[in-house]
Amino acid sequence: MFSSEPVLILDHADIYQGSKLILGDVSFQINKGDFAYLIGRTGSGKSSLLKTLYADLLLQNGKGQVAGYQLNPIKPRDIPYLRRKIGIVFQDFQLFSDRSVxxxxxxxxxxxGWKDKGEMNNRIAEVLMQVGLGTAQKKMxxxxxxxxxxxxVVARAMLNEPQxxxxxxxxxxxxxxxxxxIMKVFQSINNAGTAVLMATHNYELLNKYPARVLRCQEGQVIELNG
Structure with missing residues (x-):
C-alpha cells in the first residue's frame, strides 16, 4: 500500500561530519515518485547529506525521516532495515570481481533475508530486465x-523494491x-514510482533531463526553481 507520506523529510536538520557542521538548518522533502538532483561544488556537503540519509553519518540535530524511519535518533539495529527500503548507487561500482552478475x-x-531460490532467481531476472541487461546473469x-x-549496480539497488x-x-x-x-534507466525506474535523489556534477544532465534541483552552497541546501 502506498501512503501519501513523503519518502524523505528533513526538518531543520544539521549535517555534521564528526564535530564539524557541514550543512545547517536543512529542510526539504521528497515525495513518492519525485526526481530531484543534488548539486554543489566538491566539498559542499552533498555526500555528507546522502550519508546522513542512509545513516552512515548520524543526524545530530533536527528531524529526519526516510522510508518511515526516524533518523534522529535511529537505533543501530534499525539501520539495516532502513537500508533495505532505500537503494544506494555509488560512483565506484563496488561489485565483487570474483563472482558473476x-x-x-x-x-x-x-x-x-531472502531464502527461496526460485524467488531469488525471478527477482534477479526482473531487475536485470529493468536495467536492460536481461542476458548478463552469468557474466563476470x-x-x-x-x-x-x-x-x-542500479539493478542491485532495486532488488528490494526501495521507496x-x-x-x-x-x-x-x-x-x-x-x-x-544510465539516466534513461533512472527515469524508467522513477516513472514506475520510485523516488530518485541524485547527486551530480554533470550540469548537462540537468538541462537534458529537467527535474527538481537542490543545491548545497555555503552550508545550506537551497531549492532552485527553474
Missing part, C-alpha cells in the same frame, strides 16, 4: 563495460553517451 545480486538478497564484472557495470533510490555521482566515471543510457 547473478552471484553479486544473490549475495545482496541472501544478506537481506570484467566482461562488462563501465556502463553495464553501473547498470548492474527511494539515492545515487552519488552515478555517471561520474562514465562518458556522455553512457551517462545518457
Amino acid at each position: 547473478e552471484d553479486n545480486l544473490k549475495f545482496v538478497l541472501k544478506a537481506t 564484472p570484467h566482461q562488462l563495460s563501465g556502463g553495464e557495470q553501473q547498470r548492474v 527511494i533510490l539515492i545515487a552519488d555521482e552515478p555517471t561520474g566515471n562514465l562518458d556522455p553517451a553512457v551517462s545518457d543510457q
